[in-house]
Amino acid sequence: MPELETLALGVVRFAETIAWAVIATGLAQNALYLYQLLLAARALAQAPPVNQAALLWRRYAEAAPPITLMAPAYNEALTIVESVRSLLALQYPHFEVVVVNDGSKDETLQVLIDAFELHPVERHYDLAASCQRIRGLYAAANQPRLLVVDKENGGKADALNAAINLSRSPIVCSMDADSLLEVDALLRAVAPFVEDPERTVAVGGTIRIANGCKISFGRVIEVGVPKNMLARLQTIEYLRAFLMARLAWSRISALTIISGAFGLFRRQAVLDVGGYSHGTVGEDMELVVKLHKHYRRLGKPYRIAFTPEPVCWTEAPETMAVLSRQRARWHRGALETFVRHRDMILNPRYGRIGIVGFGHILVVDVLGPIIEIFGYVLIPAFWLLGVLDIEYLWALLAVTFGFGIVISVGALALEETELRRFPNARSLAVLMGAAILENFGYRQINNFWRLRGTWQFLTGAQGWGKMTRKGFSSQT
Template structure:
């Protein structure tokens, strides 16, 4: 009788996993088709809106770059220099010192010759932690730089302070430790110039990994694949996520997440929705969903778009510890956001977002780590109970593994075909090998981090952003022979 019950559970789980896996694979294949179409379309469109045309124009929207900085003393001077050297006719840069306890502010004051200016009457449409002082440079060449010194309130709060102070149509939220491509703003503003029947509320672009590359004067001088396996696998993961995932969503106007490290937003809409939510660690996804909800509620046609080009480079976690912390935080952010907006679930009022996009995120983004974890536990239990047909299991595992390899290989193919970042045979082979090792080495770590994050949310374990230890770009890696 007991064996029958286990067998019954075994059957139910088996068919559930099969069904879930089939849906996921079907969605991935659909994503490949969509993203390929989207990348091609973007390439064709780009021919008719070249950055050289925009750089000389005078009527283009002005942009403010907002970069929160918390204890970034090691890299802040270099990074600000990089952010000040972008190609765009009209842009301001706001560095928000979010209560750093190191010498971030002193370094900025010293290097950029900053002086405080009267901020008695600065308006703050979005409430933030206390702003202590606002600084501007005495030097003409840094006139577009503003530094806001405020009490610590977290990244979202710092971004909100920057949005309050910005006086431009568009704001680009980034991290002070990101390296932005010189022509990134010119490319990012394109969708805002081209659209006329739908309002662009947010625009994102692909983010690349820069570990072990050579950065000089805030510019990527030589892009290299990371030496270590963990960040190298993340290169493949980012290529797949941005090229297959986000581009596919962009094609059907289903983008809900514009990465917090690099996102361009319409400032008026940001103020209308009260900026970033300071109570979640998944502030970028939460903002994306809230912006979409707002636009649905006020019934203004809108779009959130993604560009396939890699316009921003960041350092990925180098060690397993830091990677787990990062994925734990992302998982908590996802959990919090899904919970905050649970009213969207199959809600027809929000049209496609309520009926498809949000349920997708619920089932396949939030749900996937849980399903994988349950699958792993089931494997152990059913092995003990002797219910596993190992012959079939190994064949099934091989099929799923090959499918995963195919998805990664196609992503790398699309990347190699359209972009020239990793163009040598050696680099492509390394990327492919990293992709094929991913399910064995990297993926279990991800699931562990994600499940840890969910555990913390379910059992109310308090946890914040965690310390993301970075090497920084200043120490140039040794030249390879």
């Protein structure tokens, strides 16, 4: 039966091709992660963070430019007061806080009015960046640094544009209304603007998980490990994403994203590229890419940096339903930016951003989830059917689990070696277990969520989805 033998041989070759494609993609991704880990370790070793707040003040306070903190708020009544108190207590010489109530349907505006004794005010501003109608401005005599903007709903990008229009500072800081900044975070984050004022246009800082920490009056007073397993796994994820990946890409001038939860931007640079773009849930990444494109086209020197020590604390989702919506949205935002700026993909005109930055997005975000899911399903299926030898299955498992554990544990080791934020050996042991455990199920589920984000992008889905939070007052 030569026809059957030919067919069988064809099936085997097809299965082997699929297997090698999956394994090669996995090796490429993990090689990138390992490269990031080494770059980040070198960067931290060469420029360790300054630990003393007093030294930071002496070094940067005199030359530090004024900053406007922009906090968009939509249905944030549960956490908004703690967040604003945290912002007003920051150690920085000249700053203002602009909270934008983006048409909330809950009591966000009213709790702000009650907590800070706000009253209506007038303030001149230009509509330099596009935003929905501003319904009113509120301020308080006893809080001269605070301005609350009430506007019609337009989404986060729209709210940030409104804050930029009302800003009176050369540097603006975008953040989430449900986040808490450490008291010296601005002094640390502004360092690149002080040290390299001509070139620096944007700086990002580290985001950490507040779940499990003790919080009082808008400050993290004791770092802890989350009791909730999902939040614990996200703690490792955040270490890997910020302390490793973003520090590494900043090191080689290929950083494509600054988190919307905490990032500093030169106001005029943001206006030069039209402000935040509407119609995307990835407005933070899209703005950074626009800045890269703008300065590359002009041929002007610029710098977009990441500093590991300015810490912003955020509440992580503790249920699968909320976390899945968040991750699908994040992935959809990355794909939206990738497609909007597809002319940059592997384009030498845009230097390392086009080659390394967009090449990384192509391999990890666009192709990665699809190929990984194919591997998880097809390679075990082919092995069970007797089409593939056991060596292919072992190779997939080694790439998936072996490299994953090395990268996750490496990121945790980097944190403990250089920053030492976690209080005791028990906390590190618990997180070590999470660093290992996340590779056995959690990473795979994440890929399904990312595929969901791909489907939402392809079908033109819009919106953020409901994000339920416990609130900082309950974090212990």
